[in-house]
Amino acid sequence: MVSRPVNNPANVSSLRRMASICFLLLGAGFAIGAPQQEPELAPEVLAAQQKRVEAMRKASMATVGVFGMDSQGGGSGVCISPDGYVLTNFHVSSPFGHRMRCGMNDGKMYEAVVAGIDPTGDLAVLKMYGRDDFPTATIGDSDRVRVGQWCFAAGNPFVLATNLQPTVTYGLISGVRRYQYPSGTILEYSDCIQTDASINPGNSGGPLFNADGELIGINGRCSFEKRGRVNVGVGYAISIKQAMNFYGNLRSGRIVDHATLGFTVATDTQGRVVVSNILESSDAYRRGLRYGDEVLRLGDRDISTSNQLKNVLGIFPDYWRVELRYRNEQGVQEAAIRLQSLHQPGELEKIVEGSSEQGPKRSGEAKPTASKDSLAEKYESRRGFGNYYFNRSELDRIVKLQESRKPTLPTSGPDDSLQVRFVGSVIGESTAVEARFDPEKIHWTLADKNSSVTVKGSSGKGGWGPWIQNQDPLPISIAMRLWYQWHEQGPRKLGEVIYIGQSPVLGKQGLLDMTRVVLGEVTAEVYTSISSGDIELIELFTDRQTDPAEVYFDYDAASPMAPMPSRVRLNYGLESRLVVEWLKLDTLPVEKTEDVPGGQP
Incomplete structure (x- = not known):
């Protein structure tokens, strides 16, 4: 007789659990062996x-x-x-x-x-x-x-x-x-x-x-x-x-050099940034800043610490004008100040020469000989320059730009025997104005007052300096002559000419090209439009410790003077002294006289 298993409920339950486990393991085996799909990345990722x-x-x-x-x-x-x-x-x-x-x-x-x-x-x-x-x-x-x-x-x-x-x-x-x-x-x-x-x-x-x-x-x-x-x-x-x-x-x-303000600051007991020392020769001093005044803002940046002022100053080149906001006993003041050079003349060149001699040497430093160097003509050594070739190149660009818009002028050169005359009037008045110049003299007439200087009087006794230092209007005639010669002869014929770079000008959008012309004891800085080449401003300096004469030029296509300037404005510091509207340009015979320059300021 064959015996049969006993139908025990506990055994049946155990068998069922084992079967379930085997099924799960078998399924897992299939899952492990199957190729896995990469998770889909979100479209934005x-x-x-x-x-x-x-x-x-x-x-x-x-x-x-x-x-x-x-x-x-x-x-x-x-x-x-x-x-x-x-x-x-x-x-x-x-x-x-x-x-x-x-x-x-x-x-x-x-x-x-x-x-x-x-x-x-x-x-x-x-x-x-x-x-x-x-x-x-x-x-x-x-x-x-x-x-x-x-x-x-x-x-x-x-x-x-x-x-x-x-x-x-x-x-x-x-x-x-x-x-x-x-x-x-x-x-x-x-x-x-x-x-x-x-x-x-x-x-x-x-x-x-x-x-x-x-x-x-x-x-x-x-x-x-x-x-x-x-x-x-x-x-x-x-x-x-x-x-x-x-x-x-x-x-x-x-x-190129960086800038200094001409004053220093410190933090006082109240946490304010105040002027701790200031040079009387600085532009900031001439604009009214004094010892103890609180500095609030430089450029487009609020100032809350002394270090912050130094930090902001470092982003500006020398000679730029930047907005300064400060507080004195009369309240909050705002002025545009002209930055000074951080280094003395020649000092930076010596530092550069020293750093080059002491700096790390690289195997690529050896310079090719001129006979083998395809770019030999692209480099010119001159003191104060990294590469003088590019100064000439930038000046060529400015000359080419102004030549394309050169106005028709009544004379053709410095030896012409005619006297050039700009005739106009003071804006808002009937006061007559004349700016005249010939190969020997520069003349200025305002109402019934006449003044003149010699063309060669830019240095020495009877020079242009006193007229600028005494903030006289005669420098308008000097600036008009410079404007005229710039277009008639070209910048290089005016004196020692150096292209400085690009700089902002008060009241003008964007940056302008700036060219420096040394005329004896007077230095002219000529600001021209990067796009049109038009002269927008001529500054006449005798030194950096006094305000220059600033002559601003405006152009009006509808004016009978177009494309020449229709009006000029004379500033000393931030003050407008005289605005003249030009009505015509003509020429006169040169009067041969023996008189010396008159009307000393």
């Missing part, structure tokens, strides 16, 4: 990634690797104009001398020369040759940069870009408006941007972009000295605002 990739691709096209003439060594830069102007650091360009090579994302190496240098702010401008359609960076607004925003740096760290493709590193804005102390009086980083995007040796001079691929800074210092030459997430970039403030001056080929 993919869109953000693609935007970042495209921004980096475009930005990389304008990134430049800077090398010595033997293609060794290396730093970085960024191209900002289709004709090949590059922003970089002074400490990147200086070891290479005036000649270097620049590599771009297209895999090609381009010959380059230094244009202008800013040792104080650690900036330099190079000029590449070989194309007239170089890819350029889009200039951003560094004033809008905030802590926590994404950014990325591009460049050539550790000379990794052997194929000239830049390295791109991503990070955050860690700080804004930082200050890094200078080495003596050079390599000062003011109002700079701090980032944790990796910036290593070789990144110097390269671009810092915001998340949209807009240029917001020029990478420079990192915290290497104290922490070894490796990135520790603390890098600094010169703001693009500062770089573009200096860019026009750097294209002049000069060794």
